Amino acid sequence: MRTHKPDVIFLIETLVHVNKLEEIRSKLGFDFVFGVDRIGPSGGLGVFWKANINCSITNFSRNHIDMEIEDVHKGKWRLTGIYGFPERDRRRASWDFLRTLHARSSLPWACIGDFNDLLSNEEKRGRLAHPTWCIRGFQEVVTECGLNDLHMEGYPFTWVKSKGTADMIEERLDRDLVSQTWLDIFPEAKLENLIAPISDHTPLCLSTETQVSHYHQKVFRFENKWLEEPDLKDLMMQTWNASITQDVSIKLTYCTEVLSRWSKNKTPNFWKEINAYHVKIESLRLRNDPNSIEQYEKTKNQLVNLLMQEEIYWKQRAKCYWLKDGDSNTRFFHSQASARRNKNRIERLHEESGMYTEDENRIGEIIQEYFVKLFSHNSGDYAPVLETVSTRLTTADNDMLLAPFTMEEFKSAIF
Structure with a gap:
């Protein structure tokens, strides 16, 4: 949280009632929250987002939350947090569910979460290989929906079971499937596999744009x-x-x-x-x-x-x-x-030509040009302005202030 500072967080299997999510929202410092209640001792979904994200919930179920995001620069796109059916005998139902979600909107789409499916046996380590029919079925629905498996940086697996034993299993159950239209508007998108010291699943971090590093010399402040x-x-x-x-x-x-x-x-x-x-x-x-x-x-x-x-x-x-x-x-x-x-950062500036620029170097030049022009000497007649300023000092006052200091004044001031 402190390192990546996300604008949106999607939680799977919260195991809490929705009223508890409000408490979590406050603790995490988010502005809005929407949750799907748990059923018995399992399940539960939650999504948190900040006020700078223009987001609206369009539909939801026990296994997904669908959102539309209005981006000032990129336009409207769709974000879905998904939790695929974990049961092996419900694989086909899980794939049909993804088909149903795909058919609901033609917006650029990013579908992220725990799909409980693998695209190849390279995404599993330990014990028996994943069934071929499960892999083929998931591959077919991903292709049918026109989705791309966004490359994941970091450790290749997102879930572990029985760590440290002979029965240990590691799998990549979590991923981000995106449409080509979404990739077109976010060509620099990056998916990172992070570290979770407690959960058996690792968190994923989706960045829609490459983060530019800004170096600022640290200002000394006495504490x-x-x-x-x-x-x-x-x-x-x-x-x-x-x-x-x-x-x-x-x-x-x-x-x-x-x-x-x-x-x-x-x-x-x-x-x-x-x-x-x-x-x-x-x-x-x-x-x-x-x-x-x-x-x-x-x-x-x-x-x-x-x-x-x-x-x-x-x-x-x-x-x-x-x-x-x-x-x-x-x-x-x-x-x-x-x-x-609410700390702001200048993302773009309006040039005199009427066009906007987002280039960092050009933004710096525009700011410099503005202040150079603001404080440069311009020829003009200042007499009418100066004449309106009333006189505060008399000639005698001015002569006294300009006169050299005397020894008597020094003695009077010090002693």
């Missing part, structure tokens, strides 16, 4: 929590006095550099540690020897504990602010959270 550190005062006194120059701005710059290095050891770097565990898990799950399996389970448990520590850390930090500042800062922290959530 009030540092005032609670006992060694801060001595550190700053030593740093300030160590500078041989008397220039205050240079001393301050030196202090900020020292503080930046010092602060790195004061705040846990959860992101770096979590990422390291992800890399380790990714390498370990490719191996099947007893030692690697043991290390895999141990690393997963360590990751779970670290994620819990991170959540507790931020909860405690937020609680400290609450206890210290009380109701007086409620509005302030709410506005700060809202500002971060």
Whole structure:
């Protein structure tokens, strides 16, 4: 969640009633939620989305949620979260269900979820091969519906059973099937297989466009929590006095550099540690020897504990602010959270020619040209404007301000 920051999340087998999804929505920081209730102890679907996504639910069942998304740049397209029938004797019913969904709309379509089907035996590892008739039947319906199996990056399997035993099975049950018209409007779409330390299914992350990395130099900001550190005062006194120059701005710059290095050891770097565990898990799950399996389970448990520590850390930090500042800062922290959530980024600009540009370099040039023009000197007659400004200083006042300082004035000011 924190790394990928998705706009839409689809959950399968939530195992909760729909009223519980509202609580989950609030905790995850999404604006809207729609759910399908569980039946008994199993089932349940949920989809969460943010306010910046113009999304509407068109139909649903125990096994799917269908949505239409209105994209400002790409137009309207269709997103379906699906949960295929898990029973082997309902394979044909599952394929007919996909045919029915396909026939409901001609919009560009992405159908993502757990299909409980395989397209080849290469998508399975362990025990018996997948039945040929199941593979052929799923291949036929995918071809008949004109769908493409979007390439999945990362680990090749999305589901595991009996990990660490002789009966271990791994399969790629989860995927994203997309129409050619959807691929045409999202040619840079990417599907990633992520890591889940608890579930037997791994989450999939669908990115409709390649994410451009934006480097911004980090701005130094002093944090009030540092005032609670006992060694801060001595550190700053030593740093300030160590500078041989008397220039205050240079001393301050030196202090900020020292503080930046010092602060790195004061705040846990959860992101770096979590990422390291992800890399380790990714390498370990490719191996099947007893030692690697043991290390895999141990690393997963360590990751779970670290994620819990991170959540507790931020909860405690937020609680400290609450206890210290009380109701007086409620509005302030709410506005700060809202500002971060609604942080804007310039996606495109309108040129003087009347055309829009989304090119990053051109956007920078347009902004630069605007301010150069805004602050450039333009010839004109300013006299009519200046004449409307009333005089505030008399000639005598001006002469007094321009006169050299006298010794009496120094003595009067200092003593």
